[in-house]
Amino acid sequence: MKYAFAGNRDIAYNILSYLIAEGYKPSALAILDDSDLSTKLTEISGLKKKKIYKGKDFFAEETINDLKKMDLDYIFGIHYPLIIPKEILTIAKIGFINLHPAFLPYNRGWHTPSWAIINNTKYGATLHFMSEKLDMGDIIHQIEIEISPDDTAHKLYSRVLKLEEELFKKALPDLLSLNPSRVPQDINLGDCHSKKDIKKIQQIELEQKVTYLEAIDKFRALTTNDVNEAAYFIKDGRKFVIQVNITEIK
Template sequence: MTRVLILADGAVGAECTDWLIAHHRADIGLIVTTGENTISAAARAANLPSVPFEGSAQLAALVEQRGLSFDLGLLLWWPHIIKAPLIALPRLGFVNTHPSLLPHNRGKHYNFWAIVEQAPFGVTLHKVEEGVDAGPVIAQSELAYDWEDTGETLYLRAGVAMSRLVKDTYPRLRAGQITPVPQDLTKGSFHRASELDPASWIALDTPTTPRDLLNRLRARTFPGKPGCRFADGGRTYEIMVSIKEVR
């Protein structure tokens, strides 16, 4: 039997954890959450141990204090970078959910950069190593997109696809039927969170192409979040777009 350590957050993490509880409850050794939420409530309802995350060192120490051991770790839509000694704690390491088609768009804001760079898009399960999103690929699912897509639609579609990929892959993963494939990190791209706002600034007098401008605008179109911005006459404006195919 595989003993699994789960670190989960968000709607995707909740859906995947619920599925694992329903179909592979005996595998679950510990569920870690970002705090009191629907995932910790689901753990209690299933009579499974759950703890809040306070850092990699804290969690590793807690596992040692309780005398726990794990075969596999799962990062299900987990928002924090985990560090040693936690990374090496499960015997087979950790598998992370990353919403891009690695090695494309490693790091932050995958939905924005996929459109801006016109890169292949999708979702990936990969082994966790010290480098960010750099570990060998376990499984991938590519998602086509077109002019009607925005940063919001890619985000939402990635969530649905990721939940599906976890459910499709986990039975083979726990059975040891998957051989990870190393990434070619000379391809693709990597972006930090600090790059988003500068890349979203539209300089009115800087030459560009209509294609690149429209891609940048729709990549930052996500209602409830900031759009692209530009300044003119001492005032700053924000812009989002809606593109629909004419049939």
Template sequence: MDVVFLGANNAGFAIYDWLCERDDVTVHALLTRPGQLSLIETVEPELVVAAGFDHVVPPEILDVPERGCLNVHPGLLPHARGYNPNVWSIVEGLPAGVTIHWMDEGIDTGDIVATREVPVSFEDTGKDLYERLETACYDLFVETWSDIRDGDVDAIEQRDTEATYHEKAEFTDLCELDPDETCTVRELLDRLRALTFPPFDNAYVDIDGERYYVDVSITPAAEVNEPDGVGLLDAY
């Protein structure tokens, strides 16, 4: 099968490398920028595969591949369409996971080929979940590839009534903490852990003309080592 690959993140590069090593695929190009998409019209591949390509593919390009354009999305569609699904899964309490779907003119709105849910715990940061989603993207694609290659997939239409969508600008707004905002402790911790992604500085608050960046670390009590069974309060 002739393939052109669109990708620019760790999961995308891992899937690209895996496809390049296979005897049943000829990967003609790895495209990472919108200005390169015209190459698809030149190559006319049977299939386009995208993973980590954060740009809208125009309809005239989507129509070129005979088999269509397939995207690997790090969100459990129709939940968390758009940018930073790992963040919004935590902030909004949405199911987390990954989805393989056919691309259409919308953003992450095409028919679903396969999904896999990824568990989330209260101790997870945005980075923890992101890394788990990356692994799931690769694993799901590898396991589904033979069915995709053989045309043995039954795609399912997404339910728009269950959909959520976020743009990149919403993530930028989420990073700015209002010191006078009222919220529950749970809401604040969910927001902070979702934005914790070292080495990046995401969440910040401005106090008395100074800016402070905020990360959070949450540790289950079962993992805290207390010498001889004595807790802090017991020591006084």
């Protein structure tokens, strides 16, 4: 199996480490920036500098020509946040494979645990072919997990990151066959959210009538690792944010 790897965050490091440990080294690597994580990815890849592409250099014409010469079976995208152009999507013989923290077709796009809680949808992890339309490609494998009443978006995301690694490892034999499963998504199901959509639901209107359940779900859905994504209200010209911790007592 010949592949290029485009990754970001610790999950990308863990999955690339796993692939290399299993005997599958990348032919090329796309990193986001000069962060410590990108340095770690570079080091474990064992690749020469000319086979490592940073940021939008990954989309340059010279890079595209280089990748075409590598006779790649796959390009793996692991939490790689840049929009992939069509010219890159079509390079690998089998396809560009993406790992997404959601149970597609539900919650395409950004802030998947937040929207899963808000909309009470199915949640999990999905390995799928990447298409020009965001998170709309055929599904290879997926695993669903239950959303617990004590889950915040941050807690749920931490759980799904572990699930994504488990999913990729389970799917590896299928990928190695070079003929992985392909199940088209039902385009009539699910939803898609941009990165900015979360801002539309953050402000609390203090006079609005809601149920306790609706309020709790909103607060926990907006409790992430970033206080700037939290629910907030304005009182006497001052802004207050709300982040919650929910604990089950047995």
